[in-house]
Amino acid sequence: MISVEEARGRILDSLAPCGAETVPLAEGWNRVLARPVTARLTQPPADVSAMDGYAVRAADAVEGATLAVTGAAPAGHPFRGEVGPGEAVRIFTGAPVPEGADAILLQEDATAGGNGVRVNETVRPDRWIRRAGMDFRAGDTLVEAGRRLSARDIGLAAAGNHAWLPVHRAPRIAILATGDEIVLPGEPLPAGGIVSSNAHMLAALVRAAGGVPVVLPIAGDNHEAIGAAAEAARRCEMLVTTGGASVGEHDLVQSALAPHGFTLDFWKIAMRPGKPLIWGRLDGTPVLGLPGNPVSALVCGVLFLWPALMKLSGLPAAPLPLRMARLGADLPENDRREEYMRARLETDAEGRSVVVPATRQDSAMLRVLAGADALLQRPPHAPALQAGATVPVVHLADLGI
Numbered sequence: 001m002i003s004v005e006e007a008r009g010r011i012l013d014s015l016a017p018c019g020a021e022t023v024p025l026a027e028g029w030n031r032v033l034a035r036p037v038t039a040r041l042t043q044p045p046a047d048v049s050a051m052d053g054y055a056v057r058a059a060d061a062v063e064g065a066t067l068a069v070t071g072a073a074p075a076g077h078p079f080r081g082e083v084g085p086g087e088a089v090r091i092f093t094g095a096p097v098p099e100g101a102d103a104i105l106l107q108e109d110a111t112a113g114g115n116g117v118r119v120n121e122t123v124r125p126d127r128w129i130r131r132a133g134m135d136f137r138a139g140d141t142l143v144e145a146g147r148r149l150s151a152r153d154i155g156l157a158a159a160g161n162h163a164w165l166p167v168h169r170a171p172r173i174a175i176l177a178t179g180d181e182i183v184l185p186g187e188p189l190p191a192g193g194i195v196s197s198n199a200h201m202l203a204a205l206v207r208a209a210g211g212v213p214v215v216l217p218i219a220g221d222n223h224e225a226i227g228a229a230a231e232a233a234r235r236c237e238m239l240v241t242t243g244g245a246s247v248g249e250h251d252l253v254q255s256a257l258a259p260h261g262f263t264l265d266f267w268k269i270a271m272r273p274g275k276p277l278i279w280g281r282l283d284g285t286p287v288l289g290l291p292g293n294p295v296s297a298l299v300c301g302v303l304f305l306w307p308a309l310m311k312l313s314g315l316p317a318a319p320l321p322l323r324m325a326r327l328g329a330d331l332p333e334n335d336r337r338e339e340y341m342r343a344r345l346e347t348d349a350e351g352r353s354v355v356v357p358a359t360r361q362d363s364a365m366l367r368v369l370a371g372a373d374a375l376l377q378r379p380p381h382a383p384a385l386q387a388g389a390t391v392p393v394v395h396l397a398d399l400g401i
């Protein structure tokens with residue numbers, strides 16, 4: 001068996017980001033930028049007013065002075081003249097500052113009357129003026145490549161005059177559930193049957209990571225069905241299987257894929273839950289074989305599929321986002337396998353945030369998993385811990401799952 005860290009490293013080292021495509025600005029959210037976005041214009045393009053008021057010469061705008069109003073500058077309609085001595089121009093937020101003016105007199109600091117305006121508070125030079133290029137200038141890099149685009153990034157790209165964005169293709173992940181005993185949700189359940197939950201759970205994880213899930217029909221425990229699914233997965237960036245990854249008589253994934261060009265990299269990992277995990281290639285298509293137990297499948301999805309999706313999406317390879325948390329209950333010592341315990345985030349009697357492992361950690365208990373807020377990581381051979389100790393956890397909300 002190999003360690004979790006080595007397994008994840010071998011998976012990530014064998015993957016490359018998907019190629020680039022150009023998408024409309026409105027479709028760029030949550031995609032990973034393939035090339036830097038640079039500004040196509042200067043923002044603001046000229047000196048503009050930051051407030052509604054009057055464009056003035058600061059030397060004239062002293063308390064008690066009355067200035068002649070010679071025109072107006074609404075946004076989108078610049079004043080074409082010049083502000084001379086003793087003059088003011090009515091101006092609105094975002095409008096270019098007329099020639100000759102070097103400050104803005106706020107409308108709440110002035111009293112308008114007739115063709116003039118009285119200054120009620122002395123104005124300082126440059127006050128309430130946004131200078132040209134204060135935000136960015138043409139040619140500036142606005143968003144670096146390799147960044148997952150947020151709503152703020154989309155707004156910045158739009159302000160830089162970009163209607164289209166170069167992004168990495170969203171990775172397509174084929175998901176294959178195997179086993180004679182499983183049926184789709186809502187279908188009649190035969191004797192000994194189990195409702196298939198893994199494929200839908202993993203599809204949600206893929207979507208949360210920015211990928212495109214392709215859920216294949218369930219394959220029974222026979223080489224032909226699994227082999228047919230393998231062929232369908234060749235148009236995807238990865239094939240993920242659930243079930244059939246162990247060494248039982250009906251665990252057929254490796255042997256069923258072998259005639260189709262499958263080569264194995266590694267198989268077993270020193271972890272709990274999820275020791276039987278397959279990583280290899282179906283010719284050029286990576287294959288990740290997850291355990292059939294639903295909790296094991298999702299935990300392995302978090303530890304291995306999620307980082308793989310980040311790499312395929314164009315993000316730099318990075319470890320899971322671990323946080324440190326205060327333990328809310330005692331823990332016994334751990335054995336030789338790295339463990340990921342389902343846990344809840346709670347508040348103790350003193351009002352402190354603590355992480356409390358679930359009492360039962362069975363890898364088939366989906367209800368416990370659904371109620372968990374975090375996975376509590378325990379290294380191999382970790383000593384017993386008392387409540388109050390600090391432990392590393394993966395917050396599931398950080399992954400959007």
